[in-house]
Amino acid sequence: MLAANLLVKKREGEQLSDDEIRFLIDGFCDGSVTDYQMSAFAMAVCLKGMSPGETECLTRAMLESGGRMPRTCSGDTPRVDKHSTGGLGDKVSVILAPLLAACGVHVPMISGRGLGLTGGTLDKLESIPGFRTDLNESECDGALRDVGAFIVSASDQIAPADRRLYALRDVTGTVESISLITASILSKKLAANLDALVMDVKVGSAAFMPSLNQASALAESICRVGTACGLPTSVLISDMDQPLGSAVGNAIEINESLAILRGECRDQPTVERARELTMLLCSELLVATKASSDYKQARDRLEDALQGGHALERLMAMIAQQHGRLDGPLPLAKKHVIEATHDGWVRRIDSRTIGLTVVEMGGGRRRVGDPIDHSVGVAMQVLVGDRVVRGQPLMEVYCSSPGQQDEVNRLSATIELGEQPAEPIPLILNAGS
Structure with missing residues (x-):
């Protein structure tokens, strides 16, 4: 088998056999399938999907790329x-x-x-x-x-194939x-x-x-x-x-x-x-x-x-x-308070923009290996459906970057207020087993 041929096969929407999937995962672990080839595989799967059988085989192959944790210390205690x-x-x-x-x-x-x-x-x-x-x-x-x-x-030792693929997926869309x-x-x-x-x-x-x-x-x-x-x-x-x-x-x-x-x-x-x-x-x-x-x-x-x-x-x-030292609340970056500019009801929160802005402030990674500024973040003060009045805090922003005012301004626009009441969003949308 050749990795390039299997990438073409999946790109065209064809199903891979168990042996072909295991070939890719085993090769990824031993270096014969490169990071860029596995990134291409991930993109092909995103675009064309996998059958239930392919998904189960991929899961087992990634599991079997390493070992399992022993149960010796648990005995009959549920895990x-x-x-x-x-x-x-x-x-x-x-x-x-x-x-x-x-x-x-x-x-x-x-x-x-x-x-x-x-x-x-x-x-x-x-x-x-x-x-x-x-x-x-x-x-x-x-x-x-x-x-x-x-x-x-x-x-x-534990699912090493996933550890490496996880990092690639984060930065390759x-x-x-x-x-x-x-x-x-x-x-x-x-x-x-x-x-x-x-x-x-x-x-x-x-x-x-x-x-x-x-x-x-x-x-x-x-x-x-x-x-x-x-x-x-x-x-x-x-x-x-x-x-x-x-x-x-x-x-x-x-x-x-x-x-x-x-x-x-x-x-x-x-x-x-x-x-x-x-x-x-x-x-x-x-x-x-x-x-x-x-x-x-x-x-x-x-x-x-x-x-x-x-x-x-x-x-x-x-x-x-796990060797941590925690004596009290962890330090945070400089605080900026975003207040309501008028009375109204919280109709929508642009959560995607909030997340992307936190990443831009240094709270997440743009590339594999990027350092993280643990001190940045936001604290939401309202939920969809809440009634607010002018001057009421909507969000606290913790940021110390050179472009902090731009980021604060961007976050200010993520909470949409309206004149009419909005329905609260339920926490649980469905449940099943």
Whole structure:
């Protein structure tokens, strides 16, 4: 086989055989298939798609490019995880992992970096001084044994093909592909030897899936391939036409996660959406593994873990276990407040422009290897449907770049006010398993 011939075949919309898919993935790992060839493959898949059988084979090939995590430290303790398809302000993983660990299940989370305009969990955690996401197998076992959770990157041993392809997709415009997203997510999750997985599929202007039909197709793909590979998988489809929570950025999202775990944000509707989504996803996993008998019992256990401070203790223990040092809120860049210029109702939030502007301020990557300024970001003060008055804060912008006024002006235009009331956007748009 020749890689170039297979690229032409997929470019023309033909199906690749299992052997051909494995040839490409194996060659990508050993260097006989180059980065530019794999980028071309990703573009062809984005344009022409893959069949369900091709997607399952791609997932298995990427999984088998590395090893699997052993279950020696878990024993009979359920092992669970959650994954989001990415969105603005999505800091759920930072809250969910210690919260579930406080409820007696293990969370071996292999996460990713920023992709497109959405932030990555690893980038957020690395805003904590000293925090390591490259733990070895022994360190991961110790974290599960002592804390009940860890959040790490895909190593050279765990789905290495995905680790390299993920970085290429971020900078080559090949993010929005159901097959590539499915294979990327599940190759890492299958490697973790899980008992249950819950997916948070985002839909909206700042999501990879802008329509409910596309999000539903992705949810179906993930559930089908996960089940075929022996991993029980359920899905929630959630809104991404506005940021999740208040904070969008890296350090600022860590600060908001800490505030939620401290119980400090129950009176802030923007932040409450992030808390509520976390609780729903956690409940799915506790019920799926029979760690709780029903959703009410799951919810009660989760509330107890939050109110008793147990989840916060687990997060601080996880940070220490992964060599991080966190003594208080992380520092942020200079603050600029955007206020309403007139009375009205929030009719629309241009979340895509918010995400792109945060990247331009240094909060994300334009190219592989770009450094990130963890201190930049925004804090949303309103939701779609809110009534506002002139002079009311709409958004706080944390930015110190030379072009900061241009960026503040651009962000000022992302919140559209109208004279007539607007309907609030529901958090959960659909649910299925």
